[in-house]
Amino acid sequence: MFDPADPEASLAPSPRPTVRQAAKQLPCAAVAAAREGKRDVAVVRSASGQLYVVDDICPHDGGRLADGYVEGERLICSRHNWEFDLVSGVCPHAPQRRIATARLAMPRR
């Protein structure tokens, strides 16, 4: 939020960790907020341990996917429970809606 009394603070970088920082601490079947440059993303470790990076916005109604949860190889948005396949990004209930997803090559801790 812009604070006219402290315009520099409004330009401060996001307090989110980097993707690598978030991924290092992430257990299986969990999701965390992160940043990739200036972009807000969600880092997801699936139940099988594979890491993914997805945009932190749900295509249904703008919910933060980093607030969601993981079941198997799917990420579920906590607002209305739409689910997204982490490999394809497709929502099985609304295949025309999908999220951008990318596998992240990083060893388990």
Ligand code: FES
């Ligand atoms: S905003 Fe994500 S399911 Fe509705």
